[in-house]
Amino acid sequence: MNEEKTYEKVKGEMRLSERILAELPGFRGYKEKEIRRESDKMIRNHLYRKLNQAKEDLRRVFQKLSDYRRYEFLTDMDRLMARIDRIAEKINHASYGYTGFFDAVKVEEPDLDRMIKFDAELLDDVEEIVKASSAFKADIEASKFDAAKKHIEKVGGLIETLEKTFDERREAILGVK
Template identity: 35%
Template sequence: MPDQYVELAKENMGALERLVKGLPGIQGYVDKNLRRDADKRLRTLIAGQLEEQKQRLFDIQQKLLKGGGLKWLDDVDGAIQKLQILIDRIKTASYGYAGLFDAVAIREEQLDALHRFDVALAGRVVMVENAVDALAAAVANKEDVGVIADQLTDIVAELNNMFNRREEAVLDTALLLDTSSVPEIDPTLLAESE
């Protein structure tokens, strides 16, 4: 999945960019730029998917408001607020990339580990979607929305914690090489991204 974005970036390179990429010492820099672009595209995709779920939560709030579920509005609103914070963090995240003249250089294996964070996050977006589905069903069936809203909030908190670890790893690149710091990834997701 994410490597498709790298290929797209390569296809969109102009003739001058391809020429410059061929210069000694420049290829790695250009490749890192392509990875940076791919990383940004993946995070934009993740943020977009989470935005869709946030919109569904707004729709659920409206149904609660119209259906007499006022006591659960705060629970759903809390989930929306936490989800919005996560979306904003994903949209504005550091690329985990050091430019040509930056003081801290990021090596390829560190970029791979950072990529694993983003793939892991992408793989867990479905958990948010499933929780929103359960919440919508609870509202439709007039069941206890509070418990399910709490579960959704817990899932979003887990994703925020994962993103905290990503940010820590960007600041301390040694963490990227520590396999215990990098999240587990479903092997099928990793295969799709390569």
Template identity: 30%
Template sequence: MEDLRDKSRAGENALETLMRKIPGFSGYFDRERRRDTDKIQREFLARRVGQLKTEMQGLQEEILSSGNLSLVELLDRVSNKMDRVIERLRHASYGQAGFFDVVKVNEAELDRLYEFDLSLLTGLSSAEEALMGLRSVLMTGGEDAAARLADFRRRVEEMDASLDERERILKGVG
């Protein structure tokens, strides 16, 4: 994924460029752009996790039709965890503190959040690879479907744990 911070600044119009020259406004303007970039990035991640969940549900139907009911309960738990990750991504804090907020977030911390959110993309790719492995085992009739599903579940749980770390960064304890 390209760096949205550079792309957002490159898309400035003449009025925005002029407003940036007003003393004190430039910092405000940059923070607003960071917040918008953060939101776009998290929405992108939430959509990708949603697509991954849809793919997993397709596999769930295959597993049900094959009669392998032992995996269905685990798939349901993974599905619930994915719902949690999607909601946490969609509703995560922007990383912007208001004037009266107890915890203040400076620009360096906002940049750290942006980089952290980019690392979530790596975790998502890892989960996609694990799901592809599960799919290939199911298609070939392999015996280690439970192990592949456990690997996929672990990677989804790692994404959820990463969102815990993101919250700690925002609170200034990470």
């Protein structure tokens, strides 16, 4: 999902009255910021849903490993599931785009565009996690238990990449580097 396409989709879904008001002097900038904020929120919700999909695959892997008494993998699986849960919740509860007057951190318009670019990277990272989790589940369902360690390491590395990108995004918002 391209950030420009998301932005244009939200903008295209404006009601006629909103489009007319968007042309009024001074109102357009406000509405543009709201559209960017809504785009940011849509992307974050999508990321969260996809991570939950990957978490469900990992939960099924954990259950299958447990059912087959492959206890040597359960500690690593438990840690992996905790990590994916932590980043999913971090994304779910992140500040949305253009903040209100009383929010602690003000996210201005140029910063919001940078956030959307970070979110595009996050979309790619999350898609890789979903694919890797699905492949892991397929191998375990096919009783390919020897591949478990490799899959745990791969998904763990992808989660680490996602966390790093997300933290860089947060640092960019806060102006910290």
